[in-house]
Amino acid sequence: MIYLAFFTKYFFFVKNDLTLDMNALSSILVGFTVIIIVSCQTPREGNLKIENVNVVNVRQGRIIESQDVVIQGNKITSISEYQNTVFGGDVIDGTGKYLIPGLWDMHTHIFSTNIDSLSYRMNLSNKLMIANGVTGFREMGYTIEEAAETFREKVRNRDYLPQRFIYTTQALDGDPPVWNWPDVVKAIQNPQQATAAIDSIMSHTKADFIKVYSVLSPESYMTISAYCQKNDIDFAGHFPVNTPLSAIAQSGIKSLEHGFELIPAYSSRADSLVEDGELSGSEYRTMFGDNHEESANDFFELLRENQVWITPTLTINQGLALFSSSDTLEIEDERKKYVDWKEWQGPPPEAHSYYDEVFNLVKKRIKPAHSAGVGILAGTDIGFSNPFVYDGFSLHEELKMLVEAGLTPTEALKTATLNPAIYINATDSLGTVEENKLADLVILNQNPIEDISHTRNIYGVLSNGNYFDSVTLSNLLAEVEEFYNN
Secondary structure, eight states: OOOHHHHHTTSTTSOOOOOOOGGGOOOOOOSBOOOOBOOSSOOBOSSEEEEEEEEEETTTTEEEEEEEEEEETTEEEEEEEOOOOOOSSEEEEOTTOEEEEOEEEEEEETTOSOGGGTTTHHHHHHHHHHHTTEEEEEEOOOOOHHHHHHHHHHHHTTBSOOOEEEEOOOEEEOSSOSSOOTTTEEEOOSHHHHHHHHHHHHHHOOOSSEEEOTTOOHHHHHHHHHHHHHTTOOEEESOOTTSOHHHHHTTTOOEEETTGGGTGGGOTTHHHHTTTSOOOHHHHHHGGGOOOHHHHHHHHHHHHHTTOEEEOOHHHHHHHHHHTTSSEEEOOOGGGGGSSOOEEEOSOGGGHHHHHHHHHHHHHHHHHHHHTTOOBOOOOOEETTOTTOOTTHHHHHHHHHHHHTTOOHHHHHHTTTHHHHHHTTOTTTSSSOOTTSBOOEEEESSOTTTOGGGGGSEEEEEETTEEEEHHHHHHHHHHHHHHHHO
16 A cells, blocks of 8 residues: 655655654665675576677677676676687576676665565565666665664675665755655755754765755755765755756756656746745646757756766656556556555546656656766666566666667666766776676676667576576566565
């Protein structure tokens, strides 16, 4: 079941008067960490050779045919033309297969869920993501550091599959905030509170960045911007609706989430509507019909110049549009056997038009932003039992929708491989299939540059040098299905 408080996360002009106990959030997040597991399916590790495989060059969008890729420990040590020679280790037959970098989901909440699931939710999500080739993710908040420490202990005990991620903890929002969860959403009343909150987060947690939210006042938001830039702290999140877009684009924010900003970007009235310091829901919706390309191009140019990324999360935006079309929506999806919810109850059907318009406008405007040089990141918003969002599986759906939005398969593939590596400043070790990089890899049965849906057809996954063959991956899915069946 879903509660109305969920929808205020997206329809951020609705004031949330539903207070939830923080025990409703079992948030367990980890820094940029490698997670090693002992599951009932034990991966192969050590010296490996993927023999005679086609390497996908995601930078150039081309295939390097018939390569031998040697992995020692957790690194790629050599890539060379195929030679049928004896190898002193395990050999994976890559004939007719395609090798891509491990995928990243750049907007997740896999540890932000009900406290009852604390003992199992992390483990299940981790299995589902690895089974889908998602070897890394960016956790977008709503956690407490004690939970992250618990997760780190499990990492040290080798209880989870190998995976990398970066994370944030407490989100900073205006007062009253969209989410009324004091432990993980800090309501900022003035600029002084904003700097104190950042100091507290960075001093008492191992968070990789600060998350900003939708209804911060312009004064508080710009104070966060200045303070983070001065102290070399990354920050990302929702676009603050009461701050002019031009100021947001030049504020130092690293990424904007959900694509909400792509609606006012096309309105020549957007900045004037927030002159009084507050943009109402009705004012925001009046911009749905605006299509001022010059305003959009100016905004996109600022985003490009300031290296601001967009994570459009089409998966959740589409899910909300579909969900809102019915009072109660029973899910008919093969993937529902991998989740702990089977139907939804939510807003009335009249909410459908709002979410439907948002989804279609965001999807339509990704291509122009990308063409203007704005970096795009693939993210799904898994977690919170969000409608029509499935851990691991939805990353492939996101890539498919990005192609539908106008990106080429190569460009879409970059949003989950090379672009995340650029974003986290890790191109020396991740993002491409090259010598001396970490062995986070996915072996596909078909060419993803020809058809992005081929990323779903997985032959094997390597995460931190640990190899999971197709049988092992199927068994991981079976474990999750069995758990929920019981």
